[in-house]
Amino acid sequence: MALSWITMWTRCLLFFGVLVVQDQVSGSSSSSMQSSSSAESCDTYFLVTVPAVLQAGTKTQFCAILYEPGEFVVMTVHLKSEDSSQTLLKKGTSNSFMKCFSFHVPLVEKCEIQLFEVKVEGPTVYSKEVKKVLIKTVKPQTFIQTDAAIYNPGQTVRFRAVTLNRDLKPVDEKFDFVLVKDPHNAIIGQWVNQQTRRNILEQCFQLSSGASEGYYRIVLKAGKERFYQSFKVQKFSLPKFDIKVTIPKEISIGQEHFEVEVCAKSRCGKPVTGSAVVTVCRPVQNRIHCSSVVTYEDHKHLQRTSLCTTKTKQLCRSGCATLKFEVSAFTGTDPEAFFDVLDVSATVRDKFTSKYL
Known part of the structure; x- marks a missing residue:
């Protein structure tokens, strides 16, 4: 039964x-x-x-x-x-x-x-x-969020924290202290006995103009629990130009050549005057990455490098340039030694500033 x-x-x-x-x-x-x-x-x-x-x-x-x-x-x-x-x-x-x-x-x-x-x-x-x-036991968890992931020295960092209970509902929390530490672990900001308002804690502080570049950390302590969040400080600026690279989705070894088109335009849509530098590589495979024994043949293989070709061409009035690459430059003597993909990178040099974009 x-x-x-x-x-x-x-x-x-x-x-x-x-x-x-x-x-x-x-x-x-x-x-x-x-x-x-x-x-x-x-x-x-x-x-x-x-x-x-x-x-x-x-x-x-x-x-x-x-x-x-x-x-x-x-x-x-x-x-x-x-x-x-x-x-x-x-x-x-x-x-x-x-x-x-x-x-x-x-x-x-x-x-x-x-x-x-x-x-x-x-x-x-x-x-x-x-x-x-x-x-x-499921303890409440505190989540910290900054208004950006990367800051320039001298910018203002704003962050907030919210505590969720086991039902994922926000609750009020009192923090013993709130710290901000620089990449050298030095305390550059500190608040004590901070209470959330309407379930949210909000704070801000300004980075000095000479702030060290690297990763900073925000530390919150509530009872025996500590919660962390990090952000990065580095000098950066938004790009003023857009570069678009167009390549074929597939290339046959029976082809004689293939084309790579590079177009560079400013944010307002005007074409860039200058030259394009394009590098195409067929990466070499690492055959011994899963092997614990390295043979003489493996050492010979390690000496091989990726098959790369670099070409430069002036941009036309439309801000574009089309470059031709021979397929034979990427076939090699041992086809199995290389991946069946091509890595393409493009750089544009502005004629008036001589800067690479």
Whole structure:
């Protein structure tokens, strides 16, 4: 006599239970209990499933099956810790049933293991099964966001922080201190006893004109927890010109040549006057990246370099230039030594400023 049951839990966990005469059901995603006992001409089967990991302070479910008890029995379910016991179910019946029951997971200060105990008692039936479950605490998490990822020296850095609880809802938080550290770990900004307003903490500070380039870090401390966010300081300017490179999607080794078109225009759409420098490379493969033994042939291979060709051409009035490259320059003597791709890079030199774009 056997009965199979499948139940789907939230968080997309799937649990399987088959009522057979044994002490344990394998599976790392859930705890399950089952037992049987003889009463003259019939057996009593039961199965209880519960998630192996419970989230503290939340409401969850366990499911129970009692199959043809044959007499009046009482099923009792407890959740026990070292110093407390919570009765989750006490149900007396002489009929089969399959039902899920809700219960509140107790609040704990830190993660701990408790015992999930199932007991079935009757005039001729007694069975007790105990499994371990992990009650996991989910602490609020604080997220820090800056108004930019990169700043120039002398710019103002603005950032904000929000704390979310286990239900992903913003909550108020008090921070012991807020620090800003430079790349040398020196503190350049500090605030103490900061309280969020409308669930958000906002601060700003100005970088000095001679601020060191590199990665800076924002540190928030709330109780024993610390939260971090980083940003970068470097001198930069937005590009004043756009460069567009057009190349064929596929190139056949049977072709004699292929073309690369480079166009350069200013932000207002005017063509750039100057010259285009285009480099096309067929990269060499690294055949020994998965090998621990290097042979003489491998050393010969390592001495090979990518097949590259560079050409320069003046831009026409439209700000474009078309350059032709011979396919034979990228075939090589050993085709298997190179990847079947071409890397193309283009640089434009402005005629009036002599600067490369």
